[in-house]
Amino acid sequence: xxxxxxxxxxxxxxxxxxxxxxxxxxxxxxxxxxxxxxxxxxxxxxxxxxxxxxxxxxxxxxxxxxxxxxxxxxxxxxxxxxxxxxxxxxxxxxxxxxxxxxxxxxxxxxxxxxxxxx
Amino acid sequence: xxxxxxxxxxxxxxxxxxxxxxxxxxxxxxxxxxxxxxxxxxxxxxxxxxxxxxxxxxxxxxxxxxxxxxxxxxxxxxxxxxxxxxxxxxxxxxxxxxxxxxxxxxxxxxxxxxxxxxxxxxxxxxxxxxxxxxxxxxxxxxxxxxxxxxxxxxxxxxxxxxxxxxxxxxxxxxxxxxxxxxxxxxxxxxxxxxxxxxxxxxxxxxxxxxxxxxxxxxxxxxxxxxxxxxxxxxxxxxxxxxxxxxxxxxxxxxxxxxxxxxxxxxxxxxxxxxxxxxxxxxxxxxxx
Numbered sequence: 001x002x003x004x005x006x007x008x009x010x011x012x013x014x015x016x017x018x019x020x021x022x023x024x025x026x027x028x029x030x031x032x033x034x035x036x037x038x039x040x041x042x043x044x045x046x047x048x049x050x051x052x053x054x055x056x057x058x059x060x061x062x063x064x065x066x067x068x069x070x071x072x073x074x075x076x077x078x079x080x081x082x083x084x085x086x087x088x089x090x091x092x093x094x095x096x097x098x099x100x101x102x103x104x105x106x107x108x109x110x111x112x113x114x115x116x117x118x
Numbered sequence: 119x120x121x122x123x124x125x126x127x128x129x130x131x132x133x134x135x136x137x138x139x140x141x142x143x144x145x146x147x148x149x150x151x152x153x154x155x156x157x158x159x160x161x162x163x164x165x166x167x168x169x170x171x172x173x174x175x176x177x178x179x180x181x182x183x184x185x186x187x188x189x190x191x192x193x194x195x196x197x198x199x200x201x202x203x204x205x206x207x208x209x210x211x212x213x214x215x216x217x218x219x220x221x222x223x224x225x226x227x228x229x230x231x232x233x234x235x236x237x238x239x240x241x242x243x244x245x246x247x248x249x250x251x252x253x254x255x256x257x258x259x260x261x262x263x264x265x266x267x268x269x270x271x272x273x274x275x276x277x278x279x280x281x282x283x284x285x286x287x288x289x290x291x292x293x294x295x296x297x298x299x300x301x302x303x304x305x306x307x308x309x310x311x312x313x314x315x316x317x318x319x320x321x322x323x324x325x326x327x328x329x330x331x332x333x334x335x336x337x338x339x340x341x342x343x344x345x346x347x348x349x350x351x352x353x354x355x356x357x358x359x360x361x362x363x364x365x366x367x368x369x370x371x372x373x374x375x376x377x378x379x380x381x382x383x384x385x386x387x388x389x390x391x392x393x394x395x396x397x398x399x400x401x402x403x404x405x406x
Contacts, residue, residue, distance in 0.1 A: 080352065084312030087347040088305075096346045103352035104319055 004029045006036050012113060013040065013075075014106070016048040021055075026062045033066060037073045044113035045070050048106055050081025060095040067100040076101065080109040126232060126242050127249075128176035131169065134227040139169060141223030149215055164199055164216070171195055182249040184256060193256060200257045204264035213261045217254040221247065281307045283314040289321040290391045291353075292384065296329030304340035308347055315353045322391040323348055326384045328359030338373040345378055354394070356380070358387035 002025065007014040013036055015029065033045065047063060049055065055063075067077035078101045082090075090097065103109035131138060146161050171192050179188035196217070203213045224246060232239040281303065286292045293311055297303075311323060325341065327333065333341075345355040358381045360368075368375060381387040392398060 079350075082351050084309060084316060084347075084351065087312055087350040088308055090350055091343045091347045097350060102350055104315065104321070105352075108319075108321070108352060 003032065006032060008036075008040055008042070009110075011040075011042055012044040012046060012110065013037065013042045014046045014048065016051070018051045021052070021059045021062075023058055026059055030062060030066050030069070034069050034073065037070055037075045042075050045075050045077045046106060046109045046113070047077065047079050048081050048109075049079065049086070050083070050105070052086060053083060055082075055086045055090060057093050057095055060090055060093070060097065064095075064097050064100055067097075071099075076113060078103050078109040078112055080104070080106050126228070126238070127246055128173060130224070130227050130231050131173055131176070133231070135169065135173070138220075138223050138227060139165060141226070142169075142220050145219040145222065146216065149212070149219065164195075168192070168195060168199075182245055182252075184249070184252050192253070196253060196257050197260045200260040201264045204261045204268070210258055210261055214254045214258050217250055217257055221250050224250075277303060277306055281310050283310050283323075285314075285318055285320070286324070286388060287392065287395070287397060289319065289395045290388070291315065291318065291320040291323040292326060292388075293323060294326045294329060294384075298331060299337045299340050301340070304344065308344045311344065312347060312351055315348060315351050320353055321395055322354050322356065324356045324358055324384065324387045324391060326359040326387070327357060327364070328361070328384070330364075333364045333367055335371050335373060338368060338371070338375070342375075342378070354379070356387040356390060358382070358384045 002019075004015060004017055004019070004025065007016075013033070015033065017029075019025070021029075036042065037045065045066075047066070049063075063079060067079075070077045079097065080103045082102065101112060103112050142165055143162055146165065147158060175188055175192050179186060181188065183189070184193060199216060200213050203216075225243060228239060228242055228246065232242060276297075282294070284292050284294070291311070291314055293307065295307065299307070314320070315323065325344070327341070330337065341357065345357075348355050356379045357375070360380055360382060379387075379390065381390065
């Protein structure tokens with residue numbers, strides 16, 4: 001079964017989504033990620049969606065749920081690299097992903113996580 | 119109407135061509151608001167051209183239905199004249215008068231030619247009048263369409279002109295908004311801002327609304343949408359340039375701006391942006 005790789009960078013986890021997310025893939029990712037946060041004792045999660053041109057409401061909600069789950073497991077989630085068109089679509093859909101930190105790219109996302117809570 | 123025929127008109131115009139032109143020109147020039155040689159010459163040229171075409175067309179066809187293909191040249195010339203007048207800012211009355219003021223001299227010479235045949239004179243007068251009315255309406259129609267095109271183009275230009283995104287400092291963008299925000303403009307503003315954030319890697323965008331005359335719930339909602347979209351991209355927004363009246367309106371309307379950093383002036387917002395990005399500017403007093 002196809003899976004999205006989760007890379008470990010110190011105490012951070014990096015997920016780069018490069019394929020179109022279908023719902024089952026999203027659920028698998030959520031499960032894998034929560035397991036890895038616990039097993040790797042991660043303190044931060046970076047989700048890179050710079051390759052995604054389309055983010056629908058399901059994926060948007062999945063991301064915001066994943067961030068909430070990670071928070072319970074004491075890891076902060078930063079969503080990085082959102083395309084302008086995706087941002088506009090999500091806002092028009094009324095999904096503003098409150099509670100999820102965002103950054104322009106992975107580098108800025110790492111900085112944000114290292115700086116601790118803003 | 120279209121089967122009414124013109125019999126004598128062509129003869130009259132051909133016979134009294136020069137006199138007609140003079141009479142018409144006198145009338146036209148007396149109505150001219152902006153008197154200069156250039157405008158007069160242009161008028162004379164247009165009038166001569168029109169009379170010439172009218173004679174040719176009346177020679178070809180006896181129908182006065184100007185939708186007829188025989189009238190195409192005349193329609194075209196009138197269209198051009200109306201268009202250029204619409205662009206130069208003539209009033210619709212001035213534009214239509216170009217045609218209508220030919221009526222009077224024409225009647226004079228029709229009377230001279232057909233004075234002894236009252237029945238035919240009445241008939242000719244009626245058809246001529248009908249012909250010139252339709253021609254006049256045609257000029258107004260073209261005039262109106264040209265004006266609409268101008269308005270549309272200006273709207274488009276306004277949309278493009280009024281939304282510059284400028285870089286104030288490393289990682290700091292400013293978006294000075296001028297004029298009322300509607301949905302179409304918000305879309306353009308949002309796209310411009312987000313694209314600029316990607317291009318420059320900015321962390322903070324200052325939206326300055328000094329130039330926005332009024333903020334109602336819709337404008338506020340558009341602003342909040344833009345801010346939310348920028349946040350999703352990883353950039354924070356600061357709203358600046360809120361005038362006292364606008365602050366009052368926002369509170370009275372119950373718009374929630376609590377999650378947004380707001381500052382009274384662009385300068386204050388800039389200081390906050392500098393602090394957040396870790397830059398400093400120092401000011402030293404120098405003696406003059």
